[in-house]
Amino acid sequence: MKQLVMANQSVDTEEVPDPTPKDDWVVVKIIASPICGSDRHVFYAKTPSRGGHEGSGEVVAVDKPERLRVGDRVSLGPLAACKKCEFCNAGDYIHCLNQPPVGTHFAEYTLAQEFVTPTIPDDLDLDVASLAGCALGPSLGALTRMATGPGHTILITGLGPVGLGAVTVAKFRGARVIAVEPGPWRRRRAQELGADTVIDPTEVDPLKTIIDLTEGLGPHHAIDCTGKTPAERLCIDVVRRRGKVAFVGENPDDIPLGPSRDMIRKGIDLIGGWHFNLGLYPEMFRLLRESPVVDKLISHRFGFDQAQEAFDTFFSGQAAKVLIKPWETEA
Numbered sequence: 001m002k003q004l005v006m007a008n009q010s011v012d013t014e015e016v017p018d019p020t021p022k023d024d025w026v027v028v029k030i031i032a033s034p035i036c037g038s039d040r041h042v043f044y045a046k047t048p049s050r051g052g053h054e055g056s057g058e059v060v061a062v063d064k065p066e067r068l069r070v071g072d073r074v075s076l077g078p079l080a081a082c083k084k085c086e087f088c089n090a091g092d093y094i095h096c097l098n099q100p101p102v103g104t105h106f107a108e109y110t111l112a113q114e115f116v117t118p119t120i121p122d123d124l125d126l127d128v129a130s131l132a133g134c135a136l137g138p139s140l141g142a143l144t145r146m147a148t149g150p151g152h153t154i155l156i157t158g159l160g161p162v163g164l165g166a167v168t169v170a171k172f173r174g175a176r177v178i179a180v181e182p183g184p185w186r187r188r189r190a191q192e193l194g195a196d197t198v199i200d201p202t203e204v205d206p207l208k209t210i211i212d213l214t215e216g217l218g219p220h221h222a223i224d225c226t227g228k229t230p231a232e233r234l235c236i237d238v239v240r241r242r243g244k245v246a247f248v249g250e251n252p253d254d255i256p257l258g259p260s261r262d263m264i265r266k267g268i269d270l271i272g273g274w275h276f277n278l279g280l281y282p283e284m285f286r287l288l289r290e291s292p293v294v295d296k297l298i299s300h301r302f303g304f305d306q307a308q309e310a311f312d313t314f315f316s317g318q319a320a321k322v323l324i325k326p327w328e329t330e331a
């Protein structure tokens with residue numbers, strides 16, 4: 001089979017043996033695999049690397065699964081689980097202590113572990129269903145933990161694919177959305193997804209503007225999708241007293257935090273949200289089915305023969321989710 005390999009911003013295909021099913025790991029023919037912001041590490045790597053950790057597809061070969069059958073349409077996630085540790089037992093597989101490795105999803109086929117591979121309902125398009133990965137997963141998990149809903153105003157910092165996904169989830173849950181993003185393409189797409197106010201932080205002081213938009217109190221909740229310290233601090237500074245702040249953008253740096261000022265006196269909750277657990281899949285499928293705008297999270301689709309263009313487009317900042325379609329060739 002073919003899969004993508006990349007290094008130094010150059011993308012190629014390579015030929016590798018087809019995977020074979022083993023025990024509860026089934027072979028999935030990948031129909032759509034979105035590029036993730038975290039594939040940046042792979043695209044810019046100095047040595048040949050393989051990314052891709054989301055997607056949708058069809059089961060084509062099985063060994064001894066209990067539930068999945070050949071022909072099932074399935075959702076592919078970034079993680080697998082040991083199914084034995086206390087976190088797996090609690091249904092919290094994303095924090096599993098012994099996660100088995102998962103192969104690249106920028107491939108014609110991949111192996112998927114049955115336990116973490118839900119079946120996609122028949123009425124959902126497989127391209128749209130591929131958004132159940134990092135497009136919508138991190139924000140669905142975080143907004144569920146914050147119980148964001150009608151009557152809440154939420155600040156979303158950063159409108160890359162995860163931030164645009166957060167706009168989609170927050171609007172679906174009935175919240176008012178204020179978003180901050182310097183890129184005009186992304187601001188426009190957020191408005192198409194229903195964001196109530198979008199702010200260019202290079203034009204106005206975001207903190208003052210958001211305070212003015214919220215009767216001097218600040219938003220109830222904030223979610224950072226930038227992974228950048230200034231935006232994370234903005235979330236903490238602007239959220240109202242007793243508010244909640246979720247971090248979903250990966251930030252390898254430390255940020256300044258005043259336990260007394262930020263948490264004890266202001267009373268805010270700070271949470272980290274990585275992904276979502278299997279128990280949220282029914283809500284994810286409901287969102288994918290009922291959101292009137294969710295398909296706008298897909299801005300481009302490319303086959304393997306256009307993979308270079310796919311990655312160049314994605315990292316140009318003028319894109320939402322870019323889908324890699326291994327089986328499609330340029331018309």
Ligand SMILES: [Zn+2]
Binds near residue numbers: 053054134
């Ligand atoms: Zn991802």
Ligand SMILES: [Zn+2]
Binds near residue numbers: 087095
């Ligand atoms: Zn585990």
